[in-house]
Amino acid sequence: MKTDVEELTPTRVKLTVEVPFDELKPNLDKAYKEIARQVRIKGFRPGKVPAPLIDKYVGRGAVLQEAVNDALPQLYGRAVEQSEIYVLGQPDVEVTRLDDGEQFAFTAEVDIRPKFEVPDYDGLEVVVDDAVVTDEKVEETIGNLRERFASLTTVDRAVQEGDFAVIDLAAEIDGEAVEDASAAGLSYEVGSNASVEGLDDALTGLKAGESTTFTAPLKGGERAGEEAQITATVQSVKVKNLPELDDEFAQLASEFDTLEELRADVRTRLERQMRMQQLAQARDRALEALLEQIDIPLPERVVEEEIKRRNQQLEQQLQMAGMTKADYLKNEDKSEEDFDAEVAEAARQAVKGGFVLDQLAVQEELSVQNEELSEYVVAQAMQMNVPPQQLAQYLTENNQLPAVVNEVLRNKALNLVVEHITIKDESGNELDVEAIQRELSGEPPRAESEEADESAETAETETSAETSSSESAEADQGDKKD
Known part of the structure; x- marks a missing residue:
């Protein structure tokens, strides 16, 4: 097999491969066997049809095509190995010559990794963030822990920001109910801005049993982004009670006593x-x-595939979060072009x-x-x-x-x-x-005593080596005197 490599660009090559027809014989034999199992010719059992009859009734061209399709992956792999290139992605293959009994040739255009050397990186310097834990960060973390152990108590008053309101939501567009935008018995933290636009303002001031209707674009579902008439009904109003920050809380929230x-x-x-x-x-x-x-x-194709992969990954994440790309761009304050x-x-x-x-x-x-x-x-x-x-x-x-x-x-x-x-x-x-x-792995740090022991061992080894060298020298001098 003969392989020539033509560099189309620094990241793309064209392989021209010529194969003696004899090398296709195993693939031809395999093709005949495969076709013989598929055809039905009177007087012959499946798989037992002789090659001449297959050539007559099916056609030698079909056999050649089957053999070439079977041989191409292996031949392409050998050509890549001979050329010592690092290919990326699938090649564009074209059969350029198929002379029955004489010659088979094909070309393959494929992206490759560019050839270069990584320069010496000794001496590079990078800067990372300080690892300093402030008292404020500790208290913030403990505050988040308190939130997890908070309790809710029902109150008989109007909704205020920070309250938890148990609500029913119903949405309509042009008088038609939007089922996937409705909810019953939803516990919602007022002021969190975690639902449709305007819900926090609409709930503020309502008491249990009262309702209000407002217009807002839907955030998710099949009709996301469309303006809808949304009715919110308050079932109950609850306030959050945080546990006292004391030893009792420490015992409740952790394995510690204080x-x-x-x-x-x-x-x-x-x-x-x-x-x-x-x-x-x-x-x-x-x-x-x-x-x-x-x-x-x-290679631009490789970059385009990576861009496609990243966009698909984002779409999946947004679907799981019930968001649209428009919502994401708005939250990130980015334009489509910037993104x-x-x-x-x-x-x-x-x-x-x-x-x-x-x-x-x-x-x-x-x-x-x-x-x-x-x-x-x-x-x-x-x-x-x-x-x-x-x-x-x-x-x-x-x-x-x-x-x-x-x-x-x-x-x-x-x-x-x-x-x-x-x-x-x-x-x-x-x-x-x-x-x-x-x-981080939990291994003890190297103690100074260990380092001292290593230094002592090194010094002892050096002393032993010097003594042995001195003794050898004295022995040599004695041999010379004798």
Whole structure:
């Protein structure tokens, strides 16, 4: 088989492949067997029709086409391997020659990863947020905990902001009821602005048993965005009662006996969260700093696929949240053009980052061990709340393991970058990533005594080596005197 490679662009090539016809013989034999099972010719059992009769009644051309379709994936794979290129996506294949008994040739245009070298990243410096937990943040967290243990008490007065009103909602458009915009016995926090526009103002001042009607665009459902007549009826009015902030609350909300113990635990947990955020920031900003050092062309088709994937992901998230894209853009205060530009830039950075980490893994000769693959699958299974064996089986059956291996390789490449750069917080303190990782994993920090022991062992080793060297020298001098 002969393969020629023509570079159409730095990220796209055209393979021209010529194959001696003899190499198609296994595929032709397979094609005859397959067609023989399908045709029905009098006097022959299925699968037993001889090739000459298949050529006569079905046609040699159909057999050739079946054989070529069967052979193309393997031949294309061999051509890619011979050319030593890293292909991306599916190729555009065209059969250019099919001379029965003589020659078979085809072309394949396909996107490829650009060829480049990752420059030296030693000396890069990134800055992450400070990991400082303020008293205000501790009290805010404890306040959120109090909210979870709050109770509701019915009151006999008009609705005020901050109350919880139990309400019925009904919506109509042009006199027709909108079923998916109606609700009964809904507990709604007045002032939260969590429902249709104008509901908070409409409820304020109403007492139990009273109703009001107002006009507002629907937020979800089949008729989202359309103006509707909405009737809200108050069933009851309730106020929220927060527990007292004392030792009794600490015992109710946690395993601690005192409020001070609870505060100390909250501070420790917040510090841990901030440490984890620092590590995540360090990884993100290390990759950003590395990408700034590299300028490479990107295959537009690959970028477009990434943009499409991100948009589909957002649509799914909005559907689950009962929001439209228009609602999302309004909440984010973004125009459609600004949003599309941000998605496109994020997609380009993601594609570029993947290329750089892939190339770094090649340059550093990184590989994935079975234990690392297992650890990754277990971690993903825990996040998805499924048994690891179930996830592993799914990945295997759906041919997803190569993608998992690639993801683990990219993580290892990024970890390597993080290990070799300088990371400081906003206050100028240099971070010891390894020490933070040990702290988060629950490993004890290296004690000064351990370091002293290591220094003593090193000194003892050096002394022993010097003594041995001195004794050897004396022995040599003695041999010479003798």
